[in-house]
Amino acid sequence: MSSRLSSRIVLLPLALTGLQSCAQARAVEEARPLSVGVETLHWQPSYERVRRFPGRIQSLRGGALGFERGGKVQKVYVREGSRVRRGQCLARLDTGLLKAQEAQLEASRQGADASSQIASLSAGRVSRLAAERFESLQASDEARLGAQAAGARVQELEAALSAVRVQLRQSQLIAPFDGTIAERLVDEGTIIAAGSAAFRFLEDARYQAEVGLPLASAQGLSPGEPLDLEIGGARLRGSLASVVRDLDAATRTAKVLVDLADDRGLTPGENASLLLRRRVEERGFWMPLSALREGIRGLWSVFVLRSHQGKERIERVDVEVLHQEQERVYLRGGLREGERIVSEGGHKVVPGQIVRASQARPVAGGAS
Numbered sequence: 001m002s003s004r005l006s007s008r009i010v011l012l013p014l015a016l017t018g019l020q021s022c023a024q025a026r027a028v029e030e031a032r033p034l035s036v037g038v039e040t041l042h043w044q045p046s047y048e049r050v051r052r053f054p055g056r057i058q059s060l061r062g063g064a065l066g067f068e069r070g071g072k073v074q075k076v077y078v079r080e081g082s083r084v085r086r087g088q089c090l091a092r093l094d095t096g097l098l099k100a101q102e103a104q105l106e107a108s109r110q111g112a113d114a115s116s117q118i119a120s121l122s123a124g125r126v127s128r129l130a131a132e133r134f135e136s137l138q139a140s141d142e143a144r145l146g147a148q149a150a151g152a153r154v155q156e157l158e159a160a161l162s163a164v165r166v167q168l169r170q171s172q173l174i175a176p177f178d179g180t181i182a183e184r185l186v187d188e189g190t191i192i193a194a195g196s197a198a199f200r201f202l203e204d205a206r207y208q209a210e211v212g213l214p215l216a217s218a219q220g221l222s223p224g225e226p227l228d229l230e231i232g233g234a235r236l237r238g239s240l241a242s243v244v245r246d247l248d249a250a251t252r253t254a255k256v257l258v259d260l261a262d263d264r265g266l267t268p269g270e271n272a273s274l275l276l277r278r279r280v281e282e283r284g285f286w287m288p289l290s291a292l293r294e295g296i297r298g299l300w301s302v303f304v305l306r307s308h309q310g311k312e313r314i315e316r317v318d319v320e321v322l323h324q325e326q327e328r329v330y331l332r333g334g335l336r337e338g339e340r341i342v343s344e345g346g347h348k349v350v351p352g353q354i355v356r357a358s359q360a361r362p363v364a365g366g367a368s
Contacts, residue, residue, distance in 0.1 A: 037344030055211030212253030
């Protein structure tokens with residue numbers, strides 16, 4: 001009995017000491033309240049919602065390039081990534097057989113031309129003799145028609161020569177415009193058929209952004225309408241070029257083509273995002289994302305500074321998130337115009353705690 005009484009007597013001073021410490025801590029807290037960053041709320045009648053639609057950069061002109069005739073590739077002059085000028089030769093087929101045919105036809109044409117000249121001279125002589133009654137009219141006709149046949153033979157050989165020379169020109173693959181070799185599909189020694197792709201070629205002049213939009217969104221756009229895009233983290237301006245009125249079978253979206261105001265430094269195939277802005281008529285207010293606190297039952301709340309007996313105390317107010325945009329949110333809830341919310345240091349305070357506001361400024365972007 002005496003031991004229990006002794007222990008209680010010992011514990012009583014300790015308890016009193018603890019109560020004194022708590023009171024002193026509370027007094028220190030009230031004397032030096034924690035400083036928190038606050039922002040002033042301003043109600044807005046609406047907000048602008050930005051939707052992102054993925055797309056890619058493409059060249060205005062480009063595609064597969066191939067030879068107009070088949071044959072064996074003798075020489076390739078470019079590599080993948082090579083920049084070429086209009087009229088530059090990209091590759092050439094083996095032309096040994098064609099050149100032999102050209103030489104043979106040229107020799108035949110020269111022989112036929114000589115025969116035609118002889119036939120023309122003979123026809124002239126026979127015609128004069130026939131006029132003087134020294135040769136028959138039949139002989140004169142035969143000589144004249146023989147000269148015409150010889151001339152026709154020359155024309156036939158010249159046409160054959162032209163056909164061979166066309167094939168010789170078709171044995172060279174020429175760049176149709178300034179561009180870049182995106183892909184090389186042939187090498188020396190390859191046997192290629194007429195029309196088969198030898199290179200994938202992209203024009204360097206201008207680029208477009210190709211984006212797939214839901215049909216309803218695409219139909220709301222007008223040709224020439226200014227649009228915003230985001231490419232590689234940078235914002236670019238563009239204008240609507242056209243809307244393809246044919247839904248993609250896989251994505252069920254309409255293709256939208258956007259002309260770019262400045263396409264320098266872009267690469268075909270690069271990812272791009274089209275930013276479509278739409279104003280939503282919903283009353284609310286903006287605040288930084290850091291001001292949100294997780295409430296009960298999955299709700300969101302904010303800490304608000306309100307005066308109690310001349311001191312600023314923390315109160316928790318539930319809010320509803322209507323829209324999020326990067327580091328800010330658009331909310332509605334039981335808050336009044338001009339109230340101050342804790343935007344910095346909210347993790348260090350609890351409801352009912354006395355604090356001191358360190359700053360008061362409008363929420364960034366609150367006028368959107």
